[in-house]
Amino acid sequence: MRMTQLSPNNQTSNNKLSKPTEEQLQNELHFHLVENMLMKLREEELISQEEFNQISKLNRQKFNPLLGPLMCDKP
Template identity: 80%
Template sequence: MSTINELQYHLAEKLLMKLYEQELVSQEEYNQISKLNRQKFTPLLGPLMCDKP
């Protein structure tokens, strides 16, 4: 696995969390996008992460 993928995953999740905190995405949207991020970037810890913020 690429270190770049890991970094991109964490940056995408950080941005997603900010969108969620500002109520620009719903809980359901957050979960769906987070799942897509794990599929796209295949982070090392992705399978261990919870679908809820």
């Protein structure tokens, strides 16, 4: 395996990450709040695992979170 260390001189301007917008941050917050409530419903067995997965999928579509897909094992 070959590893290359990048220095600031090797990076191009295309590698810069853009700062999230206020709307993206709000969506991220709302997504995580809803997911926490959803997990509590599942833990208390008020919803099934299938319902949990369906609602979680809808939440990801609605809020389009930046980190949500990374934290979920189902696309």
